[in-house]
Amino acid sequence: MANKKEINETTKSFKEKTVEFFKKYSIISYIVIGIALFFLSMLLTAQMKTISNTEELIAGKREAQLADELLTLQHEYDALKDKYVASEKIVEEYKNNSSTNDTLISSMKKEIDTLAALAGTTNLKGEGIVITLTDGTKSSVEINSNNLVHDSDVLTLVNELKAAGAEAISVNDQRIISTSAIRCVGPVIQVNYQKVATPIVIKAIGNAQYLESAMNIKNGIVDLLKGTAGIGITVVRQSDVMIPKFDGVLSFRNATESK
Numbered sequence: 538m539a540n541k542k543e544i545n546e547t548t549k550s551f552k553e554k555t556v557e558f559f560k561k562y563s564i565i566s567y568i569v570i571g572i573a574l575f576f577l578s579m580l581l582t583a584q585m586k587t588i589s590n591t592e593e594l595i596a597g598k599r600e601a602q603l604a605d606e607l608l609t610l611q612h613e614y615d616a617l618k619d620k621y622v623a624s625e626k627i628v629e630e631y632k633n634n635s636s637t638n639d640t641l642i643s644s645m646k647k648e649i650d651t652l653a654a655l656a657g658t659t660n661l662k663g664e665g666i667v668i669t670l671t672d673g674t675k676s677s678v679e680i681n682s683n684n685l686v687h688d689s690d691v692l693t694l695v696n697e698l699k700a701a702g703a704e705a706i707s708v709n710d711q712r713i714i715s716t717s718a719i720r721c722v723g724p725v726i727q728v729n730y731q732k733v734a735t736p737i738v739i740k741a742i743g744n745a746q747y748l749e750s751a752m753n754i755k756n757g758i759v760d761l762l763k764g765t766a767g768i769g770i771t772v773v774r775q776s777d778v779m780i781p782k783f784d785g786v787l788s789f790r791n792a793t794e795s796k
Contacts, residue, residue, distance in 0.1 A: 657714035657783035661705045665742040665778035666749050668694060670762075671735050671769035684767045686735050688721040691728070694739055695719065697758050701751035703741040705780045709733040712783040729785055745774045 653659045670691070673684025695713055698706055706713040711728040718729065725732050741748055752759050752772045762768045 656787065657705070657712045658787065660782050661742055661780045662777060663704070663742040664745040664776050665703070665740065665774075666745055666752065667773045667775055667778065668739040668741075668752065669769075669771045669773075670694075670737040670739070673767040673769070686726070686737055686768055688719050688726045690762060690768065691726060691737060691739070692719045693758055694752075697751065698739070698741045698743075698748065701743070701748050703743040703748060705742040707740045707780045709738055710781055712781060714783050729783075740778050740780050742778050742780055745776070749774050 650659070670686045672686055691708060695706055695708065708719070708728045711717070711731055711733065713728075718727070720727055725734070726737070727733070749772055751757070759770055759772060762770050
């Protein structure tokens, strides 16, 4: 009987300790789980706040970008509208004043004709002078390179005519323009890359009396060519000098308009 009693007490003691153990460690588990849940909720809250701030930042950037684009489009629209209004006014003026249109067209045509003449793209006629150059007429023994017409002689005469106010010049019917070249290639003179030979005929349109006086001035180019070089040269005044248009290519490869 004593053993049974002891066994019962031992069993009772074991049960009480077991219950006490589970109660003790169950509370600790709840505490650990609670702490973990607390930190997890804090992390979730922080993450949600970060996501919210990011969305607000992106939305703000998009709104600012759209505002800038809208402002740019508004400026472009205003500029186009101003151009449209100005164009409408011009069209309306043309519609309401046909006589002004005729005057404007006539003025523009006159300006185009003037520019074409200056550029050398039209045939011209008017009073002026004709200069004829021939090689020296001395005997074959005395003839040397100084008695021949050189490119420098032609170039000097052309420059003197320009300085004297010539409005148009040609050399053996080659129109002289701003890009014309007068040079010697071997024994041949080239004007606008075309060969010219004596007699060389230089025509100039302008005030005939003034041009003739400028050429025949004492100790001028004509006296120099006649006396020193022995070249044959005549200067004749004419009332109706004909000068042809430039027959080459007019174009720019490298030059462009500067604005």
